[in-house]
Amino acid sequence: MDEQLLHNIFDHYDCLSEQKLSDYVNNSLSNIERNEVERHTINCKFCSDAIDGFMKQENSIANYQSLKQNPFYRKRKTKTILWLSGIAASILAILIVNNLKLNNQFTAEGDKKIIKEVAIQYTVKDSVNLDHQPQIKKQEKNISLKSSKTHKKEVNSPRQKPSEVINKKSKADFSTTNFETDNNEEIGEIKIVKEVLETRAAQNKSQTTADLNKLNEENTIVINEKRNYFKTNAKLKPKNTHSFNYETDSVPNLNIQEINEVESNSRKKLKDKSKYIAPLSALDSGITFYENKQFENAIKQLNALKKADPDYFKAQLYTGKSHLKLNRPLDSVKFLTEALKGNKKTKKEAKSLLKSIK
Amino acid sequence: MRAIDSNITDNELLIKYKSTENSDFLAALFERHLHLIYGACLKNLEDEDNAKDVCMEVYELLSIKLIQHEVTHFKSWLYRVTFNQCMQYLRKKNKSKKNIQEYQLNYKEDMEFSLETHPSIQKEEILTHLEECIMNLKDSQKQCIQLFYLNQLCYNQISAQTKHTLKKVKSYIQNGKRNLKICLESKNG
Numbered sequence: 001m002d003e004q005l006l007h008n009i010f011d012h013y014d015c016l017s018e019q020k021l022s023d024y025v026n027n028s029l030s031n032i033e034r035n036e037v038e039r040h041t042i043n044c045k046f047c048s049d050a051i052d053g054f055m056k057q058e059n060s061i062a063n064y065q066s067l068k069q070n071p072f073y074r075k076r077k078t079k080t081i082l083w084l085s086g087i088a089a090s091i092l093a094i095l096i097v098n099n100l101k102l103n104n105q106f107t108a109e110g111d112k113k114i115i116k117e118v119a120i121q122y123t124v125k126d127s128v129n130l131d132h133q134p135q136i137k138k139q140e141k142n143i144s145l146k147s148s149k150t151h152k153k154e155v156n157s158p159r160q161k162p163s164e165v166i167n168k169k170s171k172a173d174f175s176t177t178n179f180e181t182d183n184n185e186e187i188g189e190i191k192i193v194k195e196v197l198e199t200r201a202a203q204n205k206s207q208t209t210a211d212l213n214k215l216n217e218e219n220t221i222v223i224n225e226k227r228n229y230f231k232t233n234a235k236l237k238p239k240n241t242h243s244f245n246y247e248t249d250s251v252p253n254l255n256i257q258e259i260n261e262v263e264s265n266s267r268k269k270l271k272d273k274s275k276y277i278a279p280l281s282a283l284d285s286g287i288t289f290y291e292n293k294q295f296e297n298a299i300k301q302l303n304a305l306k307k308a309d310p311d312y313f314k315a316q317l318y319t320g321k322s323h324l325k326l327n328r329p330l331d332s333v334k335f336l337t338e339a340l341k342g343n344k345k346t347k348k349e350a351k352s353l354l355k356s357i358k
Numbered sequence: 359m360r361a362i363d364s365n366i367t368d369n370e371l372l373i374k375y376k377s378t379e380n381s382d383f384l385a386a387l388f389e390r391h392l393h394l395i396y397g398a399c400l401k402n403l404e405d406e407d408n409a410k411d412v413c414m415e416v417y418e419l420l421s422i423k424l425i426q427h428e429v430t431h432f433k434s435w436l437y438r439v440t441f442n443q444c445m446q447y448l449r450k451k452n453k454s455k456k457n458i459q460e461y462q463l464n465y466k467e468d469m470e471f472s473l474e475t476h477p478s479i480q481k482e483e484i485l486t487h488l489e490e491c492i493m494n495l496k497d498s499q500k501q502c503i504q505l506f507y508l509n510q511l512c513y514n515q516i517s518a519q520t521k522h523t524l525k526k527v528k529s530y531i532q533n534g535k536r537n538l539k540i541c542l543e544s545k546n547g
Contacts, residue, residue: 034514038512038513042528057404060406067410073417
């Protein structure tokens with residue numbers, strides 16, 4: 001015997017590379033290369049299992065490549081960062097929307113005050129100079145229009161500082177107007193508007209805290225309503241019914257999140273309930289496979305039914321029939337004899353089939 | 359993401375990961391063996407999606423256990439972790455007991471060799487007794503061993519030549535090799 005080849009029996013080989021493994025599975029290796037791979041796998045459980053696994057499943061190499069192209073082990077960090085940033089963004093969005101709602105209320109009230117005060121200012125001037133009367137009316141109209149416009153602008157830019165808002169307002173309100181007034185008058189108007197806006201900003205601060213308190217109160221009312229709803233439901237519905245028990249006896253201090261969790265759990269339970277009737281659907285799917293001439297799949301499906309199942313003997317009959325169709329009469333006899341223990345119909349069919357086999 | 363030199367051995371990567379806890383090293387180590395992990399999961403779970411899930415679980419587990427434990431034989435340890443994770447996954451998924459029992463039976467049949475996969479017997483000592491031991495093997499084992507190691511034929515060729523099934527060919531070679539090892543060890547005292 002060749003000494004060099006005798007050495008091969010206990011030689012050490014490195015584990016299979018990705019390329020070699022895929023080549024082996026795809027049958028693209030020469031016989032000697034295959035022998036080399038097999039010499040390693042005869043000893044290495046890891047590699048031989050991997051080869052068995054890849055050989056068992058169709059398109060397994062392609063699926064593995066897709067897994068590698070989308071490497072979860074490299075994406076972990078970015079995923080968590082994305083996840084956190086997503087949460088942060090959603091919280092910000094909620095805060096912004098809330099702010100906008102509050103601003104809507106306050107600016108409307110504030111605008112009314114500005115108009116009133118400017119109107120008062122002009123009526124005072126009016127008493128001094130009656131020639132300005134038609135212009136004042138125009139100004140009042142313009143200001144009322146402008147105030148609604150500036151209110152819209154404010155809504156679109158909620159993060160602006162009060163001072164910036166004031167400056168922009170003053171520019172926006174008076175730079176584009178067609179007033180035929182003196183510079184001194186304009187300065188006076190700007191001052192008035194500035195003062196009013198400053199007082200309004202101060203009011204906003206106090207009102208926002210007050211409104212937040214209100215919102216909190218509303219939330220607690222909602223929570224209490226939900227709690228009461230669960231409590232009454234628990235009282236109304238007797239135990240051991242098919243409706244889901246929310247275990248309300250032990251949840252007197254639930255908040256909204258907890259209540260939502262309970263709701264989502266109940267939905268999960270409903271889904272689980274639908275899984276509970278799987279054996280029946282296994283029979284149905286087995287029969288449909290049989291009818292579609294997919295006998296191997298039918299056998300796999302029907303094997304899922306256990307002895308305790310009421311449809312077990314029917315499943316045995318169909319398994320026997322599937323084996324018969326696959327030209328495996330010996331296997332089918334085993335299942336058909338088991339089917340003889342079933343109801344009249346299955347017993348009759350099994351008997352006739354067994355006769356035909358004999 | 360740091361690029362890691364492909365010449366670094368598994369053990370070096372392992373030590374670097376342990377000392378720095380930098381997941382780049384772990385990812386590189388994991389990626390080197392992903393084809394084996396995924397394949398083993400496919401064999402045990404028979405489903406690609408489940409296999410992917412278990413691969414992720416194995417990665418999570420490695421990130422913790424490699425720091426906690428002292429691992430000397432990384433590959434055999436990794437195989438054991440993957441196998442255990444597959445078993446856990448099957449139990450979690452409430453697969454029928456039959457499935458698990460079937461696997462355990464196969465596993466026992468397959469475990470003719472220890473997980474310390476590559477036997478290290480002194481070559482010079484082997485050669486003096488090897489031929490004699492081969493001659494003492496059963497006919498089917500002797501034939502398969504000779505065809506496989508001395509004629510360098512692959513399973514398919516041996517199966518075609520001897521008309522044994524592929525499974526039997528593999529089994530004869532495994533059993534033959536085990537018997538050879540026992541024979542050599544007894545002769546060397």
